[in-house]
Amino acid sequence: MPVSLRSGDLQSVLGIRQTTVSLWFRRGVIPGYVIGHSWFAFRSEVREWVESTANGPASRRPRDPDPLDAYRDVLSVAEVAQLLRMSQQAITGWIRDGCMPGVRDGRRWTVKKSALRELLRDSRNRKQG
Structure with a gap:
């Protein structure tokens, strides 16, 4: 998986629609960045977010580098x-x-x-x- 993720990547990874990705970006549900009118996220931050919202024990993985x-x-x-x-x-x-x-x-x-x-x-x- 690439270091940065675009909306289409998040659609596939999270199994949600484009409108949901856009809404979650705007509301700050998915950690992300907007430059101009383009949203993107860093894989490491999305991974941490997914792990923090998952049911079950937290993963003991080392933190991804910046x-x-x-x-x-x-x-x-x-x-x-x-x-x-x-x-x-x-x-x-x-x-x-x-x-x-x-x-x-x-x-x-x-x-x-x-x-x-x-x-x-x-x-x-x-x-x-």
Whole structure:
């Protein structure tokens, strides 16, 4: 299973309809993030949510690593697209529209990992306390 999950993935994994996925994202039932108008979730957070809501004893699995730990301090558009399972054009559009912080380095856009972490924190549907 990929690191990030889109609505269609959650439909399949959870066995629910698209309208339910969308509603649960908006209500914060499923842990997720919205950038622009696109919702996604990280597999590790969905797994923890499923385990926390399941009947029966909790699993004793080690916690999954942070998805951003695999990346350097500055990510290319291609790396952000791979992480979020979006097209490079969508990521570039988000940067140009101001939805995602980016830095233009000559002809290429890059995204600082720290800025991406902040964006994810701010776009999360469940605020962590």
